[in-house]
Amino acid sequence: MLARIRAGVLEQTTVDLLEQAGVAQRLHREAIVHDGIEIAFGGTQHRIDLKKATGKSVTIYGQTEVTHDLMDARDEAGLPTVFEAEQVSLHGFETDQPLLRYRKDGRDHEITCDFIAGCDGYHGISRKSAPEAALRIFEREYPFGWLGLLSETKPVADELIYVHHPDGFALCSMRSHTRSRYYLQCPLDDHIESWPDERFWLELKRRIGPAAANLVTGPSIEKSIAPLRSFVAEPMRFGSLFLAGDAAHIVPPTGAKGLNLAASDVHYLSDALREFYQERSRAGLDAYSQRALSRVWKAERFSWWMTSLLHSFPQNDAFSRRIQIAELDYLLGSPMAMASLAENYVGLPF
Numbered sequence: 001m002l003a004r005i006r007a008g009v010l011e012q013t014t015v016d017l018l019e020q021a022g023v024a025q026r027l028h029r030e031a032i033v034h035d036g037i038e039i040a041f042g043g044t045q046h047r048i049d050l051k052k053a054t055g056k057s058v059t060i061y062g063q064t065e066v067t068h069d070l071m072d073a074r075d076e077a078g079l080p081t082v083f084e085a086e087q088v089s090l091h092g093f094e095t096d097q098p099l100l101r102y103r104k105d106g107r108d109h110e111i112t113c114d115f116i117a118g119c120d121g122y123h124g125i126s127r128k129s130a131p132e133a134a135l136r137i138f139e140r141e142y143p144f145g146w147l148g149l150l151s152e153t154k155p156v157a158d159e160l161i162y163v164h165h166p167d168g169f170a171l172c173s174m175r176s177h178t179r180s181r182y183y184l185q186c187p188l189d190d191h192i193e194s195w196p197d198e199r200f201w202l203e204l205k206r207r208i209g210p211a212a213a214n215l216v217t218g219p220s221i222e223k224s225i226a227p228l229r230s231f232v233a234e235p236m237r238f239g240s241l242f243l244a245g246d247a248a249h250i251v252p253p254t255g256a257k258g259l260n261l262a263a264s265d266v267h268y269l270s271d272a273l274r275e276f277y278q279e280r281s282r283a284g285l286d287a288y289s290q291r292a293l294s295r296v297w298k299a300e301r302f303s304w305w306m307t308s309l310l311h312s313f314p315q316n317d318a319f320s321r322r323i324q325i326a327e328l329d330y331l332l333g334s335p336m337a338m339a340s341l342a343e344n345y346v347g348l349p350f
């Protein structure tokens with residue numbers, strides 16, 4: 001779990017939630033705050049000032065670090081965590097006493113609950129346990145993936161650079177002042193073996209335009225290809241089972257929203273549970289699915305839009321390509337369009 005390299009951009013709302021949970025001390029010591037992002041295309045680079053447009057910033061702090069901090073807090077509180085539970089099954093969530101069964105180290109276990117929070121990711125058992133007839137799936141697959149490379153090198157710039165290039169999107173991102181994360185759009189059927197480090201760095205240099213002069217290259221410490229997709233399962237509640245995060249929805253990573261959406265689901269769900277236990281009110285629980293989905297769909301829209309704006313789509317004809325360039329031109333020439341991007345990028349309010 002701690003070895004997977006994923007999200008790195010936290011919205012202010014996510015940082016606030018970590019603060020409320022008392023797990024943001026290390027984040028405040030080590031994270032990097034970004035007030036803007038860069039967009040490069042046609043050989044030029046333009047800055048979108050997030051802070052000026054919204055008064056807010058984003059925080060660069062790896063998902064693995066967030067997981068570390070949460071696990072440390074659980075350990076300190078003496079709360080048990082079961083890793084790699086096998087044969088997990090959920091029962092009776094249409095009642096007030098659902099059951100969770102699993103197998104660990106050759107022994108069967110059973111937990112009786114008031115509620116089950118299904119936060120077990122896209123491949124977890126929670127969504128798969130929901131009755132098929134009650135579930136509606138919305139899905140879009142994109143005809144490309146992201147080839148990601150992590151290296152112990154100084155990032156090419158102080159802020160993230162999103163690159164539109166006719167041969168494909170690129171992203172210059174980072175985990176710290178000494179650790180860089182770069183991505184290249186690649187065909188879905190591409191293989192890591194076809195991308196030795198030298199080829200990756202050459203292609204990145206070719207795509208990123210003016211920033212290439214400052215690119216520091218070095219050996220990769222991780223390389224992987226991730227497909228891009230949009231996915232939403234509705235509703236997010238089935239009796240006493242509540243879905244949250246990737247268990248219910250996936251966004252393409254272009255808008256940096258996946259982890260942040262998981263956090264906003266947790267915000268709505270934890271509020272609802274607090275209301276239930278402190279005030280014996282079910283209002284928050286009853287509103288959970290609708291509240292969470294309303295924010296999910298706005299993030300789905302933004303992530304789809306950023307993906308459509310910045311990637312090269314193999315099926316696009318000359319007209320579609322001109323429209324894409326016109327949209328980029330419009331965005332970077334219009335303070336209002338930039339403010340709209342900024343508002344979504346830093347995260348819509350809960």
Ligand SMILES: Cc1cc2nc3c(=O)[nH]c(=O)nc-3n(C[C@H](O)[C@H](O)[C@H](O)COP(=O)(O)OP(=O)(O)OC[C@H]3O[C@@H](n4cnc5c(N)ncnc54)[C@H](O)[C@@H]3O)c2cc1C
Nearest residue numbers: 006007008009084085120121245246253256257258259260
């Ligand atoms: C390349 C890439 C880049 C990304 N960049 C960003 C970004 O910049 N910003 C952003 O916000 N998001 C980003 N994301 C998305 C983000 O990583 C996910 O949306 C986020 O991890 C969702 O969190 P989650 O807790 O819902 O699911 P997960 O992170 O998948 O966590 C689910 C957990 O449940 C555990 N689990 C499941 N079944 C069991 C079991 N049987 N026993 C024990 N444990 C179990 C899993 O081990 C896992 O740890 C990116 C994703 C990718 C692939």
